[in-house]
Amino acid sequence: MPVTLSALVKQFGRFAALRGVDGEFDAARFYVILGDNGAGKTTLLRALAGLAQPTRGTISILGKNPHEACREIGYMAHPSLLYDEMSGLENLRYFARLYDISGDSRCEQVIRWVGLDPELSRPVGNYSQGMRQRMSLARAILHDPKILLLDEPFSNVDVHSAQEMVGLLKAMRDAGKTIFVVTHQASLLEGVADEFIWMQAGKIVDRTSGLTRSAAQ
Amino acid sequence: MSSLRSITVATLTKDIRLEWRSKDALNSMLFFSLLVVVIFSFSFDPNAEESREIAGGLIWVAFLFAAVVALNQTWARELRNQVLDAYRVSPAPATALFLAKALGNFILVSLLEALMAPLFVIFYNLRALGPAWQLIPVALLGTWALVVNGTFFAAMSLRTRSREIMLPLLLFPISIPAVQSMVEATRIILAGDGSARFWIVLLLTYDVVFTTACLGLFETVLQAE
Numbered sequence: 001m002p003v004t005l006s007a008l009v010k011q012f013g014r015f016a017a018l019r020g021v022d023g024e025f026d027a028a029r030f031y032v033i034l035g036d037n038g039a040g041k042t043t044l045l046r047a048l049a050g051l052a053q054p055t056r057g058t059i060s061i062l063g064k065n066p067h068e069a070c071r072e073i074g075y076m077a078h079p080s081l082l083y084d085e086m087s088g089l090e091n092l093r094y095f096a097r098l099y100d101i102s103g104d105s106r107c108e109q110v111i112r113w114v115g116l117d118p119e120l121s122r123p124v125g126n127y128s129q130g131m132r133q134r135m136s137l138a139r140a141i142l143h144d145p146k147i148l149l150l151d152e153p154f155s156n157v158d159v160h161s162a163q164e165m166v167g168l169l170k171a172m173r174d175a176g177k178t179i180f181v182v183t184h185q186a187s188l189l190e191g192v193a194d195e196f197i198w199m200q201a202g203k204i205v206d207r208t209s210g211l212t213r214s215a216a217q
Numbered sequence: 218m219s220s221l222r223s224i225t226v227a228t229l230t231k232d233i234r235l236e237w238r239s240k241d242a243l244n245s246m247l248f249f250s251l252l253v254v255v256i257f258s259f260s261f262d263p264n265a266e267e268s269r270e271i272a273g274g275l276i277w278v279a280f281l282f283a284a285v286v287a288l289n290q291t292w293a294r295e296l297r298n299q300v301l302d303a304y305r306v307s308p309a310p311a312t313a314l315f316l317a318k319a320l321g322n323f324i325l326v327s328l329l330e331a332l333m334a335p336l337f338v339i340f341y342n343l344r345a346l347g348p349a350w351q352l353i354p355v356a357l358l359g360t361w362a363l364v365v366n367g368t369f370f371a372a373m374s375l376r377t378r379s380r381e382i383m384l385p386l387l388l389f390p391i392s393i394p395a396v397q398s399m400v401e402a403t404r405i406i407l408a409g410d411g412s413a414r415f416w417i418v419l420l421l422t423y424d425v426v427f428t429t430a431c432l433g434l435f436e437t438v439l440q441a442e
Contacts, residue, residue: 049306052442070308081303083231083294085238097227098307100220139303 001060002027002147002178003048008057010043010202017043019202020057025180027146030173030210032189033182035199041182042078044199045149048180049075061147071099074145078152080136084125088135089118092142099143110138115164130161137165141172148172148179154188162188221316224309228317233324235294242290242325246283250333253279258340266408268341273403276337277396281363284326285385288367291318292375301375304439311436315368319431322364330356346409355402355413358420362395362427363388369431372438395423 003025010018018040025031033041046052047059050066050073061069075081082091092107101107108118114134124135133153140148150169154162162185170192173179181189186196191210198206236242257275261267295301304314337343345352367388374383402416 049302051302051305053440070306073306075302075306077299077302079299081300082298083235083300084297085235086231090234094227094231095303095307097224098304098309100223 001025002062004058004060006058006060008044008047008059009055010040010047010052011055016055016202018047018054021202021204023197023204023207025178027178028173028176029178029194030169030189030192031178031180031195031197032186032193033180033197033199034184034186039199040202041199042151043202045075045151045180045182048147049073049149051075069147071143072146074140074143074148076136076140076148076150076153078155080124080132081139082124082132082135085123087121088116088124088127088138089120091124091135092139095139095142101143106142110142111135113141114138114168129156130158133157133161134165137168146177148177150179150181152183153181154183154185166192221310221313224313225316225320228314229320232291232294232317232321236321236325242287243328245286245290246325246329247332249286250279250283250329251336253282254333254336254340263341265342265344268343269346269407270404272337272341272343272407273400275341276334276403277359277399279333280326280330280360281389281392281396283329284322284360284363284367285388287322287325287329288364288371288388289381289384291322291368292371296375301439311439312432314439315372315432315435318372319361319365319368322368323361326360326364327356330360343407345407347406347413349406351406351413351417352403354417355399355406355420358417358424359395359399359402361424362399362420363392365424365428365431366391366395369435369438372435376441391427395420398423 001024005021005023008018008021009016021044033044035041043052047054048061048066050070059066062072066073088111089104089107092111093104096107111118114137116131116134116138124132127135137153140150153165157165166188169179169181183189193210195210196208197204263271370387371384374380374387377383398416398420402413405411405413405416
């Protein structure tokens, strides 16, 4: 299994954000993580990305811990993780260096792939929210990771842009990427997601296949 | 090693580009230092001999306070849009980020010193009676002592609620040996009062010890939640 969680607990002081999360997740599948605010969705994603150290339990990503597997993980957070004062290409050039990617060709390729223009010279701070989300996605996939962790990728994005982003994610899943999306807009992913994971009070309480959910509706 | 060097250079270049565009840190530091020079020159009216005795203290305390402005800006930029998380999830070494930030601050504070030193000379009518060239190693080693600890403690106080207050509270006490060395060395060189060698060697030792400690501990600070 590319991603395995075992009795994962994450505590912040006395508050337990994750309370024993177990699960196995297949490759080339599209997982949508749903739940109310405070259910532990973002903490789970941050733990998978290696940003939140588990208090107890283990995370195995392609047989390694998240830090060791960092080249195989692409992470898109709710904030853009981009420098507002630099253009999209300048941002990606910098992040490419962190992954030992040299030259502009890969940066330009991913910018075009998310539907933006690499020649756009204005700073990211002047982008619309939709453009910023796309550029954020471009940063997350820059190093061609096998596993994508996306936190609220459609928030504050208009329906048309969100649908275009869903199309991009579907193409990535079809190309063999394992995708985890945390969202409150599950309807956007009907017919695309392979599995819906429900979280409540720091636990996975239900896993429904995409087909079952679509049929039920 | 090549990865460490290339990521350090890429991060340093990015930081210089961002500072060049915003000039946040440089403008604040310049205005602050200028105010210190002017206010002190109005407050005291020393003769040439008195100036040589007090100038070391005035200059280095002014630069220490001004450096805090730059040091606070260093990491603030990484907190906007949580960009630091993008670095934390990458395979890039933590030491590259630390070195780039420390070097960036060193360049900024050195630039400030180069711009402000002539003003100090004019306002306080300074003329070195000792070997003036020794002020160069004092400035270089002293500036590195301030920024290496400052960069480290600014990162440590990143996640605290009142980080702008925390930084001086952490930095100033640990900088006392360095500041004392800088002030004494400067006083000796300006007054021509013996050799500043002891204080320069002390500064060098301080730099080596604290640079090693900061490099060794920075990974823990970066990955702290």
